[in-house]
Amino acid sequence: MGRIDPEEYAEMVLTCVEQVPRGRVTTYGAIAEVVGARLGGGGPRQVGAIMASYGGPVPWWRVVRADGSLPPSHQGEARQRYLEEGTPLRPTGSVDIRRAFWRPAV
Template identity: 45%
Template sequence: MSDGVGAVTPGEEYAAAVLGIVRRIPVARAMTYGLIAEIVAEELGRGGPRQVGNVMAGSGDRYKHLVPDDAVVIGPAQDTFEVPWWRVVNAAGSPPARHLTAALEALRAEGCPLTKDGRRVDLKSAIWFPPPAAT
């Protein structure tokens, strides 16, 4: 996480907002890239699903410094992941193709509702919306 010494770039600001939302997705729930993008755009006025995907692709290394040092995600897919990447899916409920097997295994282990064929998240049952920010 930024130590306050250096300024955060606009890209890092966006990534921090995305990762902050993703870290809050509860076990057995999911969000889409588009939904995350809409929520971040309300706050920052920029970005879209592709930008969220780019952040998620770099969440293990490129943006690791934006995740608090004491961050721990509870879930069966990991012992050391600070960001539950497997809970972010596309608009059809599909996890990232490159990590399909690992994501589906993690989602199943969490009890996340999947479609009958078991290859996508049942978004009608599993979608999660963050509560509104306190004013």
């Protein structure tokens, strides 16, 4: 049996995403640290897997890569959201992670 209960892991990931305020973002890695510290195991890729399967209902555009970029397939959709809620962007179009980063609570 795996040490981690998949449902519990997914639920905690989604909870973290819901905590991110408008105009701010967090990263897959940051969420992985928080959830990993609580449940043990997992990693950025596992967080990504959860978002792909159950991320629909939550503000998924507030979760970006460590460098502030997003998969090409989501850039168009996310772009509008960022302009709406005033998320700091860089000339390249990706999020200015240095200014917008939000650290989820442990």
